[in-house]
Every structure is written in C-alpha cells, then in structure tokens.
Amino acid sequence: MLIEVCATSLQSALNAQKGGAKRVELCDNLYEGGTTPGPGTLHLARKKLHIKLHVLIRPRGGDFLYSDLEFEIIKQDIEFCKEIGCDGVVIGFLNADGPIDIEKTVEAIKLARPMSVTFHRAFDMTRDPLESLDQLMLLGADRLLTSGQKNKAPDGKELIGELVKKAGEKIIIMPGSGINEENILMMHEFTGAKEFHLTGQIQVESKMKYRKESIFLGGLKEIPEYSIAETEVDRIRRVTNIINEISQ
Numbered sequence: 001m002l003i004e005v006c007a008t009s010l011q012s013a014l015n016a017q018k019g020g021a022k023r024v025e026l027c028d029n030l031y032e033g034g035t036t037p038g039p040g041t042l043h044l045a046r047k048k049l050h051i052k053l054h055v056l057i058r059p060r061g062g063d064f065l066y067s068d069l070e071f072e073i074i075k076q077d078i079e080f081c082k083e084i085g086c087d088g089v090v091i092g093f094l095n096a097d098g099p100i101d102i103e104k105t106v107e108a109i110k111l112a113r114p115m116s117v118t119f120h121r122a123f124d125m126t127r128d129p130l131e132s133l134d135q136l137m138l139l140g141a142d143r144l145l146t147s148g149q150k151n152k153a154p155d156g157k158e159l160i161g162e163l164v165k166k167a168g169e170k171i172i173i174m175p176g177s178g179i180n181e182e183n184i185l186m187m188h189e190f191t192g193a194k195e196f197h198l199t200g201q202i203q204v205e206s207k208m209k210y211r212k213e214s215i216f217l218g219g220l221k222e223i224p225e226y227s228i229a230e231t232e233v234d235r236i237r238r239v240t241n242i243i244n245e246i247s248q
Contacts, residue, residue, distance in 0.1 A: 001188065001243040004054070004174065005231055006030070006199045010041050012231035013049060016200065019236025023052035025090055025118075025197065031223055032061025033121075036077050046084050054088035054118060055081045057108075064094040064122040071104060078111050088115050090145070092122025099127060100135050109140060118143040121176070124150075133163055136171060143172040145197055152178030154187065161191040181238040188246060196243075200235035203227045 004023045005016035013024045026045055027034035034056045037045075045053055059066070059073045066074065074091070081089055091108050093101035100123075109117050119141045126132040129149055136144055146163065148156015153175040164173045175187055176197030184196055206226040216225060 001247050002195045003184075003236070003239055003243060004176075004195060004197045005236060006034070006176070006197055007231055008034075008199070008201075008229065010045050010048070012199075012201070013045055013053075015231045015233045016236050017049055017051050019200070019231075019233040020240035021051060021236050023054060023087075024049065025054045025056055027056035027058075027090075029061065030199075030229065031218065034058060035060060039080065042081065042086070043084060046086060052087040054090055054116065055086050056090045056120070057081070058090075058092075058120075064092050064125065065096055065101075066093060066104070074108065075111055078108060082112065082115055086115060088112075088118060088142075090118040090120045092120040094122055094125060097127070098125075100132050102135060102139065105136075105139055105141075116142045118145055118174070120145045121147060124148070124156075129159060129163070130166065133166060133171070137167065141171060143174055143195070145174050145176045147175065147177035154178055154183050157187060157190050160187075160193065164192045181235060181242060184239055184242055185246065188243075198239065199229070200231045200239065201229040202232045202235070204230045 002022050004025055005021045007013035007016050007024045007026050008030045013026055016024050026037050028037045029035040035058050057074050057077050059070050078089055089112050093104040095101045119136050123146050147153040148159035150156035160175050167173050172195055173193055174195040174197050175193050179196050179198040
C-alpha cells in the first residue's frame with residue numbers, strides 16, 4: 001500500500017516526506033481545487049525531495065473544459081516538469097457535454113511520457129463514470145484519482161469499490177478527498193484500493209502581529225488571511241504506520 005500526499009507548498013511536501021509518505025502531488029491554490037505550482041517551487045521541490053514527485057497540471061480553477069490557449073499552457077507545464085525530472089503529472093480534461101476529452105488526454109499522455117500520468121478528479125464530474133474508466137484504461141493512464149463522484153471519498157466508497165474491481169490491474173484506482181488516519185483502514189477494506197491520496201493538513205497560525213481582520217483578499221470570510229493549511233508530519237506518520245501494519 002502507498003499514500004500520496006496532496007501538498008500545497010514545498011514545506012508541506014517536505015513534511016510529507018519526513019512523515020514517511022512515498023509520493024507527493026504538489027499543487028497550489030487548494031481553495032480552487034488546485035492549480036499548477038510556480039517554477040521556483042517545482043525546482044526546489046525536485047532538489048529537496050527524494051520521494052516521488054507528481055505535479056498537478058491545471059492552469060486555473062473552475063471547470064475542466066479548456067480553451068486552445070489554456071491547453072498550450074498545460075503542454076508547456078508538462079514539458080517543464082519533464083525537463084526538471086519530475087516523476088509524474090496529474091491531468092484531466094472534459095468535453096462540454098460531460099465525457100472525457102479523449103483528444104486532449106491522448107496528447108497530454110503522449111507528451112508526458114516517460115513520466116507517470118494520473119487522471120484527477122475531473123473524473124468525478126463526468127457523466128458516466130464506468131464509461132470514463134473504460135476510456136482511461138484504453139488511453140493508457142496509469143492512475144485515477146477519484147472520490148467516487150461524491151464530495152468525500154468515504155461517501156463514494158461503493159462506486160470506488162466498483163471501479164477497483166472493474167479496473168483490475170489495468171489502472172490504479174486511488175481514492176482521495178476526506179481520507180485520513182481515522183478512515184483509511186475502512187476504505188482499504190471496503191474498496192480494495194491500495195493507493196490513497198490525502199492532505200494530512202492542520203491550520204498553522206500566522207506570525208503576523210498587525211492584522212486587518214476586516215479585509216479578505218480572497219473575497220470570502222471562509223478563506224483565512226492569517227493562517228495557512230499545512231501538511232503535518234505527525235498526521236502523515238500516523239497514516240503510514242497504519243498502512244505499514246496492513247502491509248505486513
């Protein structure tokens with residue numbers, strides 16, 4: 001079994017590594033569902049991490065219907081990740097009427113090789129999950145990140161279990177969203193999944209002393225200005241201890 005930590009900063013990625021994670025998915029702007037980190041973050045991450053480094057390739061928040069210009073950005077980011085030695089990229093493209101955009105997916109997978117390719121939770125927005133899984137297996141994606149078309153993976157465990165059974169050895173089904181030390185054992189036993197995706201985050205209070213509490217640069221009170229979500233070493237260590245016991 002293996003856990004992949006969704007790390008939203010270089011510090012979170014380093015904390016994940018220290019906690020025993022075998023792989024990180026590095027991203028930014030999790031409040032928008034995640035976007036591609038900047039080149040400085042990626043360069044330093046590749047230098048400082050000895051575990052597997054996968055990178056979310058997503059130029060903006062919102063839907064997964066990308067313009068030609070946005071797709072050019074995506075291809076540039078994939079090329080950059082390959083040049084600096086990343087181990088994998090995480091992608092996802094949909095057509096306007098709900099299915100996977102096969103043309104863009106094929107092109108992105110071909111461009112990414114020999115890196116590993118994960119199709120992300122754009123899958124959870126598709127019209128027909130079983131048909132989409134068939135397409136991803138045919139297209140040769142290595143891995144599918146999914147919450148079972150629910151907001152949280154534990155709520156989608158029935159579909160995830162069905163996907164795992166259908167996928168067999170053709171593609172890895174990796175549950176993500178809401179996975180933690182309290183439910184990972186249940187999710188493994190219920191679905192049969194062997195890779196899991198989680199953040200292991202806590203809120204870290206800002207060291208700012210002077211604060212303007214009435215201004216929200218993100219536009220929403222729910223997005224904190226004076227704390228950040230950061231992966232905690234101890235939470236990752238607890239999860240890795242659980243999966244190590246299962247694997248014995």
